[in-house]
Amino acid sequence: MPFYLEIIVSISLLIGSAFLLIGSYGLVRLPDIYMRLHSPxxxxxxxxxxxxxxxxxxxxxxxxxxxxxxxxxxxxxxxxAPVAANMIAKTALHHRAKPLERTQNQELIDVIRDREPPRSPHDPS
Incomplete structure (x- = not known):
């Protein structure tokens, strides 16, 4: 294997490993479900x-x-990954998982949770 390919593979492995380490640390260290979504x-x-x-x-x-x-x-x-994160966030909202007290815009959580689903244009009501 040429030396330049070894360098590229090594750098890619180091960058990937660093991101995985940061993501794992964030998953353990972040305090609530809404913040933990960002790490994985x-x-x-x-x-x-x-x-x-x-x-x-x-x-x-x-x-x-x-x-x-x-x-x-x-x-x-x-x-x-974004679809899974969206489903996890919706599940946390549905189960009324509490965010931290210092979380900004907490009133939006209730608005999002209690909103009506969109109606179909063909719905007679």
Whole structure:
């Protein structure tokens, strides 16, 4: 393997590992569910992406052609992580999980929780 590819793979692994470490620390350290959503959805997604990019470069060099399995996994994670975070936030709202006292705009939580669902344009009522 050429030295420049080893450098690229190593840097990508280090960046990905740093983001995963920060995301894991945030998941343990942040105090409530609404803040904890940011660690797995932002930092950890970037960390996994860095590691999968390193794997894609390494496997592409070994096989001699572009390895797309890692690219597909990365795209899947980048698409599904925000959706999963949205569902977790909606579940926390539904179960009335309390935010911290110092959280700003807490009155919006009640507004969001108690709002009416949108009506269909074909609804007769």
């Amino acid at each position: 959805t932002k930092a950890s997604t970037l960390g996994i992406t860095g590691i999968l990019v390193a794997s894609m470069i390494f496997q592409s060099h070994l096989k001699g052609f572009l390895s797309i399995q890692e690219l597909l996994i990365t795209l899947f994670l980048l698409i599904t």
